[in-house]
Amino acid sequence: KAGVTQTPRYLIKTRGQQVTLSCSPISGHRSVSWYQQTPGQGLQFLFEYFSETQRNKGNFPGRFSGRQFSNSRSEMNVSTLELGDSALYLCASSPQGATEAFFGQGTRLTVV
Amino acid sequence: QQPVQSPQAVILREGEDAVINCSSSKALYSVHWYRQKHGEAPVFLMILLKGGEQKGHEKISASFNEKKQQSSLYLTASQLSYSGTYFCGTHDMDSNYQLIWGAGTKLIIKP
Numbered sequence: 001k002a003g004v005t006q007t008p009r010y011l012i013k014t015r016g017q018q019v020t021l022s023c024s025p026i027s028g029h030r031s032v033s034w035y036q037q038t039p040g041q042g043l044q045f046l047f048e049y050f051s052e053t054q055r056n057k058g059n060f061p062g063r064f065s066g067r068q069f070s071n072s073r074s075e076m077n078v079s080t081l082e083l084g085d086s087a088l089y090l091c092a093s094s095p096q097g098a099t100e101a102f103f104g105q106g107t108r109l110t111v112v
Numbered sequence: 113q114q115p116v117q118s119p120q121a122v123i124l125r126e127g128e129d130a131v132i133n134c135s136s137s138k139a140l141y142s143v144h145w146y147r148q149k150h151g152e153a154p155v156f157l158m159i160l161l162k163g164g165e166q167k168g169h170e171k172i173s174a175s176f177n178e179k180k181q182q183s184s185l186y187l188t189a190s191q192l193s194y195s196g197t198y199f200c201g202t203h204d205m206d207s208n209y210q211l212i213w214g215a216g217t218k219l220i221i222k223p
Contacts, residue, residue, distance in 0.1 A: 004153075033211065035213075041215075042199070042213055042214070042215040042216050043154075043199060043213040043216075045210065045211070045212060045213070048208075048210060055208050055210075056207055056208050056210040090153060090154070092154075099159070100144070100156050100159055101144070101156065101201075101211065102156065103146075103153035103154045103155070104153060105152070105153050106153060
């Protein structure tokens with residue numbers, strides 16, 4: 001069974017640009033959550049999608065958005081990038097929200 | 113409300129035992145434990161559900177005290193491969209059971 005796939009693995013962007021990250025969950029998993037991880041900040045929850053609907057949202061500005069497609073693949077978008085957005089972005093999938101989550105390898109975003 | 117993990121970091125010699133605690137100010141529905149090695153994704157260790165159930169995984173076990181709203185992860189006779197950062201996650205029952213995470217406990221095992 002293929003794991004959670006995140007693309008791209010690494011990304012370098014300039015301040016002010018926008019970026020789209022992709023996450024393909026494990027087949028059959030309908031819940032996808034996104035997290036931002038920075039040194040010393042741990043895992044900060046961004047949002048969770050379940051069956052194409054945003055079920056939960058963390059405390060991030062509106063520049064961070066996401067969506068989920070009918071095949072459960074999810075994308076997150078960050079507009080008007082700031083230096084502080086540099087982080088490892090992880091997505092995790094699960095069959096439904098309240099069970100074991102499987103993480104992808106993450107996308108490391110560097111904003112210069 | 114983010115669960116509180118303690119200690120923040122611990123250094124052990126191979127073969128020693130460790131305990132990592134996770135406390136919540138809210139009633140717990142379940143507790144997840146994950147380990148993340150440097151440069152890798154977090155990996156699921158175990159999940160504990162309401163009922164004080166103790167789970168085991170190799171020489172790693174955990175307890176869940178619903179009354180005290182806390183969980184503890186026990187690492188027995190630690191091995192070098194146990195090094196990493198351990199995160200606990202709890203479901204926020206006020207927010208659609210959103211999984212929220214502790215800040216992590218960094219475990220360093222020395223030979």
